[in-house]
Amino acid sequence: MSALAVPKVYCGHEIYPMNPIARTHSQRIEIAQGTLANLVKSFGFYPADSLIIEWMKSGELVLTQRADMQEFLEPTDLSRSDLELFVEPGRIYHADQAIVLACLDHMDERIYLGVDAVEGVLAEYEIDLAEVFVFAGDRVYSRDCGERCDPHLVRVEKQISRVIRANGCESDSSMFIDAEAFPVAPSAEDLSPWRASESAFVQQLLGHGCASAATVEIGRMVVALEDIRIRDSILWDLANGVYEPESVAESLSKLLPRLDANHGAALATTAAICWWLHGNGAMANICIARALSDSPHYSLARIIRSALDYALPPEFWLESVYELTRQECLAGVDVAF
Numbered sequence: 001m002s003a004l005a006v007p008k009v010y011c012g013h014e015i016y017p018m019n020p021i022a023r024t025h026s027q028r029i030e031i032a033q034g035t036l037a038n039l040v041k042s043f044g045f046y047p048a049d050s051l052i053i054e055w056m057k058s059g060e061l062v063l064t065q066r067a068d069m070q071e072f073l074e075p076t077d078l079s080r081s082d083l084e085l086f087v088e089p090g091r092i093y094h095a096d097q098a099i100v101l102a103c104l105d106h107m108d109e110r111i112y113l114g115v116d117a118v119e120g121v122l123a124e125y126e127i128d129l130a131e132v133f134v135f136a137g138d139r140v141y142s143r144d145c146g147e148r149c150d151p152h153l154v155r156v157e158k159q160i161s162r163v164i165r166a167n168g169c170e171s172d173s174s175m176f177i178d179a180e181a182f183p184v185a186p187s188a189e190d191l192s193p194w195r196a197s198e199s200a201f202v203q204q205l206l207g208h209g210c211a212s213a214a215t216v217e218i219g220r221m222v223v224a225l226e227d228i229r230i231r232d233s234i235l236w237d238l239a240n241g242v243y244e245p246e247s248v249a250e251s252l253s254k255l256l257p258r259l260d261a262n263h264g265a266a267l268a269t270t271a272a273i274c275w276w277l278h279g280n281g282a283m284a285n286i287c288i289a290r291a292l293s294d295s296p297h298y299s300l301a302r303i304i305r306s307a308l309d310y311a312l313p314p315e316f317w318l319e320s321v322y323e324l325t326r327q328e329c330l331a332g333v334d335v336a337f
Contacts, residue, residue: 072114
């Protein structure tokens with residue numbers, strides 16, 4: 001089971017009153033629609049065929065987690081370890097409440113069996129399942145609504161799905177950058193001057209927006225990021241606020257279709273870390289999947305893959321980065337957990 005996580009998404013206390021019994025039907029529907037709209041905005045796509053769990057602590061949203069729906073429509077296939085893995089992020093973030101949202105093409109009552117299985121494990125960890133909302137087609141259902149009522153229409157943008165966003169990060173041979181645009185990295189014994197020059201070049205390019213850069217500049221940046229020392233210096237910049245993570249993430253993601261499998265891993269991993277720092281674990285997972293598809297043994301991508309699977313917040317990585325200087329990153333001190 002893979003769990004896609006978006007660390008530290010803020011939500012105001014007033015949206016989720018601590019006593020769900022006191023909510024009227026109209027309040028539940030309003031909360032459901034507002035929650036879904038916020039998710040679409042946060043993810044950057046409509047989470048079709050997804051089970052989403054929002055982890056709350058003292059009324060504040062601390063983590064949003066996504067998993068594929070199909071596993072929860074067949075709850076007898078879910079092992080105890082599957083369920084414990086799914087709720088583990090809630091324990092990491094010390095959640096005291098959870099809200100479940102299911103997004104389906106059409107209503108399937110089996111989803112409630114899957115939710116019941118999750119709720120059983122939550123109860124053992126003393127985490128209250130405050131609400132269950134099911135979005136089926138263009139309707140929203142509240143499991144805990146005590147009134148006899150028809151499901152309400154859902155008004156939310158669905159044109160962009162996760163599949164579309166994921167496809168937008170895959171390589172597209174019709175868009176590939178010509179091989180001649182990628183310079184050959186030098187083989188000199190002392191690469192320090194080249195690394196310093198190329199790191200400064202990438203820093204400047206990212207600062208001005210690389211998606212619209214000239215092809216030769218993009219090729220130069222890609223080759224530079226394939227050097228671990230340069231890549232880590234740029235990650236140091238990201239950690240220390242030199243760039244705005246979302247802007248860089250969007251720019252790098254737009255370049256991924258133009259890169260074949262020989263050149264995608266480093267840039268896709270950098271994009272994934274940008275999304276992670278921005279708080280969009282869904283897009284981070286899409287980019288890290290591209291990186292590992294291109295290079296299954298790319299070590300930093302494997303580390304970030306594990307961090308995302310266990311819903312670790314970026315602070316785990318940032319703490320190690322803050323211990324280094326930019327020059328140390330260029331010189332060869334690894335940025336790691």
